[in-house]
Amino acid sequence: MSESTVELESTANILKLLGDKTRLTMIKILDSHDACVCEFVAIFKISQPAISQHIRKLKDAGLVRETRRGQWIIYSLSKDSPYYPLVQDLLQHLPAQDFRLKELEEQGLRISCE
Template identity: 65%
Template sequence: MFKEDYSIEKTAEILKLLGDKTRLTMLKILDKQTCCVCEFVEIFQVSQPSISQHLRKLKAAGLVSEERRGQWIFYSLHKANEYYPLIQQILLHLPNQEDKLLELEEKGTRVSCC
């Protein structure tokens, strides 16, 4: 399951990032859907700068990728990352988070930035 070329340092860095509940939940959501910052602001009820900081850390570690659509940036789980198999194994043990996106759709705030 684990690649022999994983470094202890990089693996520890990834696990430290995943030790944060918000970032871990973000990755679980991004495993199935792309999201923009404004959607995460609605889901977590925290400020845009706070969400952007979490995403910046995940992007710096190579765990998420971004795609610009007009003036908006959408994030997704970077499944080509060498650590994705490790991330995937962790995410398999987490509860489904799709209800958070469904709740946004019901409130009409899913992709409110677009």
């Protein structure tokens, strides 16, 4: 397989991953804020195992990385991913998702992991 075929295939896989609305929204949120699983559970109102599956897929693709802060695992966008420029280009066409975090704050559900 030629290098360009491999690149096309892996780019198609990244786009397929981001073709899921939940994962795309997660990436958009992580573009401006780090977050933990429980925040995503509250935002999307789906189970913790479902959120963990989405994050695992994004992590396996190298789009998201995790950092441990005490008992919390905080997720952020992996800016050193070779796909980061592609993701950035895509995200600039999407509406901001900051309102979702603001809603969590208002409900007292925004986690402060400091």
